[in-house]
Amino acid sequence: MKISALRSVLLPAALAGGAALLALVPAAPRVAPDPGNAGLKLPAGFGALVVAETGGKARHLAVTPEGTVYVKLNKPTTKGGILVLKPTATGKATVASGFGNYGGTGIYLKNGYLYASSDKDVYRYKLDAKGEVISPSQPELVVAGLKLGQEHESKSIVLDNAGNLYVNVGAYSNSCQVKDREKGSMGIPNCPVLDSAGGIWQFKADGQRQRQAQGTRYTTGLRNVVGLDWNAKDNQLFVMQHGRDQLHDIFPAMYDEKTSAQLPAECMYALKLGDNAGWPYIYYDPAKHEKMLAPEYGGDGKKAVTDKYIDPVAAYPAHMAPNALLFYTGSMFPAKYRNGAFIAFHGSWNRAPEPQMGYFVAFQPFKDGRPSGPYEVFADNFAGSAAKTASGRADHRPCGLAQGPDGSLYVSDDSKGTIFRIVYNK
Known part of the structure; x- marks a missing residue:
């Protein structure tokens, strides 16, 4: 029967x-996990499987209510810059098609549209009732001509519930020196980078061909934000900043190598219109729990800054590169995860002589709209082994996060292009 x-x-x-x-x-x-949970280490009751191998550098991703996965590639392949993964009965997916002739990072679903970014523009595609793009070769150009430098060029995106689009425009500099990353070079007064970068810009989600000058500089003083999400419960934008590099290399008399490996913190900020997080003038010291004056602007590793700039709401070890932030609203995972935040740490390259760190997905508990207590390592061993983590030669590097319609967690990898899926079956 x-x-x-x-x-x-x-x-x-x-x-x-x-x-x-x-x-x-x-x-x-x-959904059945793969044998050995696809190599990942997870809390009890959780399992993992490889959804698909994309063959490209998979950055951010989005999942429709029907289970279709859209993956943004750093560089387009023969299939395109956005891959379409169709779900199968096993919980895995097949790379069915692709579209878009541009690379980039950002991708987001909202109100019947798929939004996607290149390193200088933001597009949107109308979806049909099945969550499929109607005209993949004819997107609307929502924002055009964003500032593009030689570093921190990715444009990550998110939308709120009031028709606004938020775009990171990363600083095309490490610390706004006269000569970028050069030993002893001091900071440029009234850092001109902040005029067009180093912050979050707000645009109308349904606008057409908006230029950066037509948008609103929502928040400034952020060196580079790859991971960001809108906290619907708190109705506020949260972001993860990539902290500055090379304190020892640039100012060896003030910072030894070990100190430089541990400074500054990677910070989470809760933002509102007009906020200034302080880059390049300050950095955050996680041991002292203070905002410190940057050496390029007269700091010596001891001078704290107590006003003018907002405080982070949470701080994490240096140089781990938080590349995705996701507030979990699903019901599959246990109650402790509801409305907390998952963070994908892409992994460090500049913690020598200390071991490299990161290459995992963390969970940050929240209470009353703010981080509560220390973070937990949730999904680990993307690197493949402790030795590969320590050396920075990771097999996989977590980059994007998305919540599936059943509450499972999808994780992209921009090293080999693997898409992972984490489920709870206890």
Whole structure:
């Protein structure tokens, strides 16, 4: 007998007092993890599987209510810069198609549209009732001509619930020196980078060909933000900043190598219009819990700054490169994860002589709209081994996060292009 026919017999019986008969109805199939959880280390009750191998540098990703996965590639392949992954009954997916002739990082679903960014523009694609792009070769150009430098060029994006689009425009500099990353070079007064970069710009989500000057500089003083998300519960934008590099290399008399490996913190900020997070004039010291004056602007590793700039709401070890932020709103995972934040740490390259760190997905508990308590390593061993982590030669590097319609967590890897999926089956 088919399930539908069996239900037609059992459900009326249950309503008549035979509720026990419902136990005979098979439950919805659960997604089975791969053997060994696809190599990942997870908390008890969680499992992981490889959804697909994209063959490209998979940056951010988005999942429709129907389970279709859209993956933004750093550089387009023969299929395009956005890959379309179609779900299968096993919980995995096939790379069905692709579109878009541009690379980039940002991708986001909102109100019947798929938004995607190159390193200088933001596009949107109308979706049909099945969550499929209607005209993949004819997107709307929402924002055009964003500032593009030689570093921190990716444009990550998110939307709020009031019709606004937020775009990171990373600083095309490490610390706004006269000569970038050169030993002893001091900072440029009134850093001109901040005029067009080093912050978050706000645009109308349904606008057409908006130029950067037409947008609003929502927040300034952020060196580079790759991970960001809108906290719907708190109705506020949260971002993860990549902290500055090379304190020892540039100012060896003030910072030894070990100190430079541990400074500054990678910081989470809760933002509102007009906020200034302080780059390049300050950095955050996680041991002292203070904002410190940057050496390029007269600091010596000891001078703290107490006003003018906002404080981070959480701080994490230096140089781990937080590349994605996701507030979890699903029901698959245990209650402790609801409305908390997942962070994908892409991994460090400049912690020598200390071991490299990162290459994992962390969970940050939240309470009353703010981080509460220390972060936890949630999904680890993307690198493949402790030795590969320490050396920085990781097999996989977490980059993007997305929540599936069932509450599972998708993780992209921009090293080999693997898409992982984490489920809870306990």
